[in-house]
Each structure stands twice: as structure tokens, then as C-alpha cells.
Amino acid sequence: xxxxxLLPSAGSAVPSVFDGPTEPLTLDCLFxxxxxxxxxxxxxxxxxxDTASDICQIVEGCLRLYRILPDGRRAIMxxxxxxxxxxxxxxxxxxxxxxxxxxxxxxxxxxxxxxxxGEEVRPLQPLLLAKVFEEIRxxxxxxxVLGQLGAEERTAHFLVSAARRTxxxxxxxxxxxxxxxxxxxxxxxxxxxxxxxxxxxKLKRDxxxxxxxxxxxxxxxxxxLQHLAGEFDDAEPxxxxxxxxxxxx
Amino acid sequence: xxxxxLLPSAGSAVPSVFDGPTEPLTLDCLFxxxxxxxxxxxxxxxxxxDTASDICQIVEGCLRLYRILPDGRRAIMxxxxxxxxxxxxxxxxxxxxxxxxxxxxxxxxxxxxxxxxGEEVRPLQPLLLAKVFEEIRxxxxxxxVLGQLGAEERTAHFLVSAARRTxxxxxxxxxxxxxxxxxxxxxxxxxxxxxxxxxxxKLKRDxxxxxxxxxxxxxxxxxxLQHLAGEFDDAEPxxxxxxxxxxxx
DNA sequence: CGGAAAATTGACTTACATCAAACTCAGTGG
DNA sequence: CCACTGAGTTTGATGTAAGTCAATTTTCCG
Numbered sequence: 001x002x003x004x005x006l007l008p009s010a011g012s013a014v015p016s017v018f019d020g021p022t023e024p025l026t027l028d029c030l031f032x033x034x035x036x037x038x039x040x041x042x043x044x045x046x047x048x049x050d051t052a053s054d055i056c057q058i059v060e061g062c063l064r065l066y067r068i069l070p071d072g073r074r075a076i077m078x079x080x081x082x083x084x085x086x087x088x089x090x091x092x093x094x095x096x097x098x099x100x101x102x103x104x105x106x107x108x109x110x111x112x113x114x115x116x117x118g119e120e121v122r123p124l125q126p127l128l129l130a131k132v133f134e135e136i137r138x139x140x141x142x143x144x145v146l147g148q149l150g151a152e153e154r155t156a157h158f159l160v161s162a163a164r165r166t167x168x169x170x171x172x173x174x175x176x177x178x179x180x181x182x183x184x185x186x187x188x189x190x191x192x193x194x195x196x197x198x199x200x201x202k203l204k205r206d207x208x209x210x211x212x213x214x215x216x217x218x219x220x221x222x223x224x225l226q227h228l229a230g231e232f233d234d235a236e237p238x239x240x241x242x243x244x245x246x247x248x249x
Numbered sequence: 250x251x252x253x254x255l256l257p258s259a260g261s262a263v264p265s266v267f268d269g270p271t272e273p274l275t276l277d278c279l280f281x282x283x284x285x286x287x288x289x290x291x292x293x294x295x296x297x298x299d300t301a302s303d304i305c306q307i308v309e310g311c312l313r314l315y316r317i318l319p320d321g322r323r324a325i326m327x328x329x330x331x332x333x334x335x336x337x338x339x340x341x342x343x344x345x346x347x348x349x350x351x352x353x354x355x356x357x358x359x360x361x362x363x364x365x366x367g368e369e370v371r372p373l374q375p376l377l378l379a380k381v382f383e384e385i386r387x388x389x390x391x392x393x394v395l396g397q398l399g400a401e402e403r404t405a406h407f408l409v410s411a412a413r414r415t416x417x418x419x420x421x422x423x424x425x426x427x428x429x430x431x432x433x434x435x436x437x438x439x440x441x442x443x444x445x446x447x448x449x450x451k452l453k454r455d456x457x458x459x460x461x462x463x464x465x466x467x468x469x470x471x472x473x474l475q476h477l478a479g480e481f482d483d484a485e486p487x488x489x490x491x492x493x494x495x496x497x498x
Numbered sequence: 499c500g501g502a503a504a505a506t507t508g509a510c511t512t513a514c515a516t517c518a519a520a521c522t523c524a525g526t527g528g
Numbered sequence: 529c530c531a532c533t534g535a536g537t538t539t540g541a542t543g544t545a546a547g548t549c550a551a552t553t554t555t556c557c558g
Contacts, residue, residue, distance in 0.1 A: 499558105500557105500558095501543105501558095502557095503554105503555090503557105504553105504555075504556095505537105505552105505553080505554065505555085506551100506553070506554080507544090507551085507552075507553085508549105508550085508551080509548100509549085509550085510547105511547080511549095511552100512544105512545100512546090512547070513544100513546085514543105514544090514545085514546095515543080515544075516541100516542080516544090517530100517540105517541085517543090517549090518539105518540085519531085519540080520537100520538080520539075520540095520543100521536105521537080521538070522535105523535095523551095524532105524533100524534100524535095524536105524538085525534095525535105526531105527531095527533105528529105528530090528532095
């Protein structure tokens with residue numbers, strides 16, 4: 001019964017098995033009732049290690065999620081924008097710190113409350129689970145970006161996926177807002193701030209993007225950028241040309 | 250009720266997910282009835298893009314999980330050893346190829362069947378979910394390794410976590426089996442085979458490890474290795490008593 | 499405006515990749 | 529049993545992408 005949600009049948013992302021009257025039911029509805037907390041730019045929403053008591057949905061603004069390594073390095077795990085949620089795929093304690101990049105308004109929902117709601121509203125489960133899977137997918141993507149791509153490729157990938165997130169159609173000049181600093185981008189991409197700058201300058205020189213102030217970039221040649229980014233995320237099931245490596249004992 | 254599984258209350262996660270097979274009720278019981286398929290070294294179990302119809306549990310052997318990028322690069326997402334499962338945190342289609350490193354025996358369980366079982370055996374859900382969360386945790390770990398650590402740190406981290414996976418106690422010389430090739434390790438760590446070799450040679454020269462043949466390594470100085478690896482994963486709230494080193498690699 | 503923080507650019511360094519041998523084994527067959 | 533073989537590994541020489549250090553220049557916010 002309910003387990004069908006945890007084990008979605010092949011096919012569509014959000015399990016359609018128990019859809020019924022789907023329309024008016026999303027997480028938004030649950031969050032809608034909650035009061036909106038406000039945070040100033042630079043303010044922390046929660047910290048790594050805190051008890052993960054709430055799920056949050058951003059009403060407005062942008063957050064950075066990061067961990068600080070023992071030696072002081074900062075690894076940004078991702079950014080969250082209006083409409084997105086955070087805190088769902090943590091067990092027990094938050095596994096990163098969430099900090100406002102811009103002024104942020106967000107709604108909280110305690111796990112206890114969400115749990116209670118989940119019992120009454122059955123189709124809630126697959127929605128939550130879909131978000132968890134989406135996070136895994138994003139994490140795997142990030143692994144490939146960091147492990148395999150060069151500085152230019154990483155940056156192109158970042159821009160393209162930012163554009164994709166806005167929902168803007170692929171066609172022609174897409175303008176994206178990047179409220180975070182260059183340092184944030186660098187810490188996200190595993191590069192230095194200087195390298196990020198140089199790459200952006202190069203992309204500009206090559207006519208692939210236009211820089212409008214610090215926080216707005218126009219992607220002029222999406223196709224080229226996607227190609228630079230590797231395009232490994234899209235469909236295209238590569239023919240498996242594996243080597244018949246054998247076990248050398 | 251069941252939603253409490255998807256939204257585990259703060260505090261303890263499901264006890265030691267990664268421990269060896271514990272008696273009472275685990276996935277092992279479900280897999281126990283299934284016949285064991287055999288695969289020769291180098292043989293594929295499933296391919297990226299295949300319909301993710303089964304969950305697999307490895308009875309014996311080692312698998313590598315990877316994706317091939319459009320330009321031919323191979324990104325190894327992870328390895329799986331005896332007792333571990335694969336295919337759980339995929340939606341619809343497998344998101345990587347699974348290939349035997351050594352001869353492998355594994356049991357399959359169709360999602361449909363697992364779903365059916367999940368209805369009868371209630372405590373099954375949290376077990377599955379725990380595995381999903383564990384994968385997220387591992388992916389985040391990998392992101393930090395690839396984004397922030399240098400070659401030596403990455404390699405040390407790989408060794409330490411391999412040791413941890415065997416369940417061997419932290420104390421004193423731990424011998425680990427690494428059935429995969431150096432190339433596999435390189436593709437997993439985002440390095441070249443030469444760099445992996447050089448790092449291992451250096452660790453040997455420094456007396457941190459001993460190399461016994463190609464596929465066995467003795468970790469002589471766990472503490473040093475852990476320190477090299479950054480130690481950012483364990484509990485240990487690391488008092489920041491250390492100088493804010495810059496960006497060494 | 500004015501000043502400080504952020505971004506950019508340039509000169510130089512370094513860690514890792516690349517290219518190229520040589521070495522090590524484990525499997526095979528004489 | 530031992531030489532042959534070839535994949536896998538190791539080591540060395542060299543190249544290069546990205547990091548580091550150090551100025552500027554730009555932006556934006558009071």
C-alpha cells in the first residue's frame with residue numbers, strides 16, 4: 001500500500017499510482033498556513049549539527065548551504081531559491097548550515113506536524129519522497145561536476161543549471177540572477193574566486209555570456225554553454241563500450 | 250504512523266545501518282529466499298538507463314558503479330561489496346552502470362515483490378529509508394572529497410573509509426582488500442592512475458601504509474591517515490585548535 | 499560623493515596531468 | 529618448472545590548468 005511510494009514503479013518521477021484528485025495538493029498547501037520568518041542577508045537559518053526539527057520552504061530570497069571543514073575550508077553544498085525546500089533529507093541533525101544570501105522569508109513546518117499531516121493526507125508521501133530522490137540526483141550530478149570537469153566546464157554547468165532552475169525555456173538569451181558572491185560560487189564549484197572570475201571573463205570575451213553588474217548574467221549562447229558543460233545530465237543513453245577487464249589474481 | 254519512517258524523529262537514526270547483517274529483521278531475510286545470479290569479472294549487472302526493476306544484494310564479490318560521460322570519461326560513483334545493496338535509490342531507471350570487479354554472486358528482488366512484502370512486514374520501511382539516507386550521506390561526503398581535498402587527502406580518505414567499511418576496529422594495522430584496479434580508484438577519486446600510484450608510493454615511503462601485492466594494503470598509521478583525510482566525517486566536533494591553513498593541495 | 503567590500507586582472511608558482519619508459523606479476527604453454 | 533606474454537602498475541620527465549600573491553578597478557550603499 002503505502003510502500004508503493006517508497007518503491008515507485010518504473011516510469012514517471014512522482015509515482016502516479018495513487019494520484020486521484022491531484023491538483024490542489026502540494027507541499028505548498030501545507031506551508032501556506034505557516035507564518036513566514038524573516039532573515040537578513042548573512043543571517044543563519046540553522047546550523048550543521050542542530051536538531052533537524054523543521055522542514056523549510058523559501059517564500060522569497062536565496063540561501064547557501066555549506067559545511068566548514070576542520071581546517072577552515074568552506075564547502076558549499078548548494079543554493080536554494082524561492083519555492084524550494086530544505087532540511088528534508090537530513091536525519092536527526094542538519095548536515096549543513098543554511099545562511100541567507102539575500103534577505104529571506106521562509107515558512108517552517110515541524111517534522112512532527114508534517115508527520116501528523118502525512119497520516120491524514122495520503123498522497124503526501126510520494127511528494128516528499130520525490131524531493132529526496134531529487135536531492136540524490138542533484139548530489140550525483142555535483143559529484144560528476146567536481147570529479148570530472150575542468151574550471152570552464154564547471155562554471156558553464158553552473159550557469160546552465162541555474163538557468164534551468166528558473167524554468168526559462170532553453171531558447172535564446174536567458175537572463176539569470178546570481179545573488180551569491182563569486183566566493184560562494186567558487187566554494188560551490190571547488191575553485192578559487194580568481195578562477196571563477198577568469199572563466200566568466202573568458203566566457204564574456206568569447207561572446208557566450210554578458211555580465212550585467214555583479215549579480216546578473218545573460219546567457220547568450222545556451223547551446224555552446226551546454227556543450228561546454230558536458231551535457232551529461234540530459235537523456236542520451238551512451239552505448240556501453242566497457243573493457244572486459246578481468247580479475248587479476 | 251508510517252510517515253514517521255519518512256520523517257524520523259530527531260535523535261538516533263536507525264541503528265547502525267552499515268553494520269554487518271544483524272539478526273532479527275533485515276533485508277537479508279527477504280533476499281535469503283532469492284536465487285543467486287553469478288557474474289564473471291568485468292561483466293555488467295545492469296546498465297545506466299535500464300529500467301530499474303530490481304534491488305540487488307551482493308552475496309559475494311565487488312562491483313563498480315559508474316557513468317560514462319559523452320566524451321568518454323568514466324566517473325565511478327562508488328563500489329559495492331558483499332552484504333551491500335544497490336539499485337534502491339534510483340527512480341525509474343538505473344542512474345549508473347554496475348559491473349563486476351571480481352566474480353560476483355548476488356540476489357535480486359523485484360521492486361514489485363519488495364513492495365508486496367513491505368505491506369506485510371511493517372518494519373521494512375525504515376530499513377529501506379535508512380539506506381536511502383545513507384546514500385545521500387555518502388554522496389555528500391564524496392562531494393566534499395572531490396571539491397575540497399587534494400590528491401593525498403582524497404586517497405587517504407578512500408583508504409580510511411574502505412577500512413571503516415570492513416568494520417575493522419580503528420586500532421592498529423588494518424589490512425584492507427582493494428579488488429579494483431588503480432584506474433578504478435583514480436576514476437572514483439577524480440585523479441589519474443599515475444597520481445594514485447604516486448600518492449600510494451608516498452604513503453608507503455612515509456610509513457603510513459604497506460603495499461602487499463596489488464590488491465592488499467595495510468594501514469599502519471590509521472591516526473595519521475585519518476588526519477590526512479580531513480576527519481570531517483566522524484562525530485568528533487573537532488575543536489578548531491588548528492591554524493587556518495590556506496588552500497594547500 | 500566617499501569609502502569599503504567585492505570583483506577583476508596580472509605575474510608567478512605549484513599540484514596534478516600527460517607522455518613515455520620500465521617494471522611486476524599472474525596466467526599460459528612448452 | 530620456467531620462459532613468455534600482456535595487462536596492470538610504477539616511476540621519471542615535462543606540460544599545463546588552476547592556485548597564490550598582489551595590485552587595481554568596479555560596484556554599491558550610506
